[in-house]
Amino acid sequence: MTFHLKKMSEFPPRDVLIDILARLPIKCLVQCTTVCKSWYSLITSPIFITIHLNRSDVMNKDNKLFLVRRCSSDQNEEHYSLHYDNQMFDEYAKVRFPLKSYANYNFRIISSCNGVICLSYDQFFITNDLYLWNPSIQKLMALPPVRVRLQSRGSFMHNIGFGFDPLTNDYKVIRIVFSNPGEIPPEVDIFTLSTGTWRDIRHLCLPYIIEDRAPLAYVNGAAHWIASDRRGVLRGRLIVSFHIGDEVFREIMLPGSMAIDVSYPLSLRVAKFQESLCLIEMQLSGHFGNIGKYYCVWMMKEYGVATSWTKQFNIDMGKILESAVLTSNGFLVSSDPESKKLRDLEIYGSTYSWHKDQFYAYTESLVLLGLKPPVLRGKEIEADEKTKEERE
Structure with a gap:
């Protein structure tokens, strides 16, 4: 595999390569950025990110996603997951939240x-x-x-x-x-x-x-x-x-x-x-x-x-x-305007005043990929803040 990397980066032609890569899912494209420098430059370029986003919108128009947030009872932890916009609201994937809440608010x-x-x-x-x-x-x-x-x-x-x-x-x-x-x-x-x-x-x-x-x-x-x-x-x-x-x-x-x-x-x-x-x-x-x-x-x-x-x-x-099942938490239900039927989706969130909006339409994308600092991730933010305190 390593022996053929240079040839892979030169062939097929760039427009054909873009067309092929633009059809791949997000996780696969992130892995492809490690193949070689030219692939990294291509996949992280604003033009390719836009092409991939537009194509994803067309290909996934019938598989829309919702981002769901749940807050812990003490408000110090947030849990995120992606769900399909279908009748069962099936889970697509869990999402790791990279930040930590403090002082009982999110x-x-x-x-x-x-x-x-x-x-x-x-x-x-x-x-x-x-x-x-x-x-x-x-x-x-x-x-x-x-x-x-x-x-x-x-x-x-x-x-x-x-x-x-x-x-x-x-x-x-x-x-x-x-x-x-x-x-x-x-x-x-x-x-x-x-x-x-x-x-x-x-x-x-x-x-x-x-x-x-x-x-x-x-x-x-x-x-x-x-x-x-x-x-x-x-x-x-x-x-x-x-x-x-x-x-x-x-x-x-x-x-x-x-x-x-x-x-x-x-x-x-x-x-x-x-x-x-x-x-x-x-x-x-x-x-x-x-x-x-x-x-x-x-x-x-x-x-x-x-x-x-x-x-x-x-x-x-x-x-x-x-x-719906009455609990101490908020609940998500679906409503069909034509049949006027309601369905409890058995997804429960916080009723805390600032966190009632728990559900958001979401589209997967590569936006921010390859962006240089001040891009930070989870613990890197905490480390950066500690470094700042030490400098001061």
Whole structure:
């Protein structure tokens, strides 16, 4: 095998080799990077990673994956696994989480894009550490320290977005910070993977308030949040989007009844469904002492056009609670909108307030493969922190 390595690297032609390698699974490609330097350079190149990702999306369109997170009862340990998006929600693979939680709180998953997950360690503002993690290849990147921190500004509200710019083949993280509290305009910084640095872009932000650590939806190349306009007498809600490519904030209007400001800001959230921007609206029903809740799912049929909002279906949470096994933990169920049948998938997670979002659509990829420091893995992060303390 060793004797023929040079010939293998020169034959077949490069375009044929790319076509062959792009059909291989992730684990096999990681092993192929050790064959020779030319294969390593090819497989870790941004062009090949994009080719492989696009081909995987086509080949695996009927085998979508979900990333499932479970937290231990003391909140100090996280367990991850990948599952098929089928009726039985079968397990595809277990995933080793390379970081350790401290002080009884866990990492917050911001978003997933092209197989990379953005993680934030920010629950009590003691730390504001951000990471990019690719579970498929077990690569973890620690982002540089953020500019606005508790130590420098005191308490604040903040939101984080993450996405991909296809024009530059680059990944970006945006951080929006509201001080004093909810002071507008907020301070805004953006991290670009290609440069490895943060930039101050506060001058671009719109004058709206986004609730602290509000859920986001990454759709159509933009991060979306529910926001509120608190200026003047007329107060209402809307969707604020930040487009990763051109780095511009935009507004999207909500259906008329939802635009009115209400007392429960978390009753409405954005989501992604069938590649479209969606709204999930929680509504209460029944009488005092027997109050149930159900969720209305709305879809924006034509992106950016407010008149295209269409109600898709309702999910009755009362029926879910009746059909599921009640435990001290949260549970995952599947709902069929057509048959209106519910099924307990027997997957249980934490009901801790910051960890209710336990399940994420996921795509395997090679993104971050071959990336140089500050890429770190598990214990290497701890060792790096100890080295930093010793230097100080």
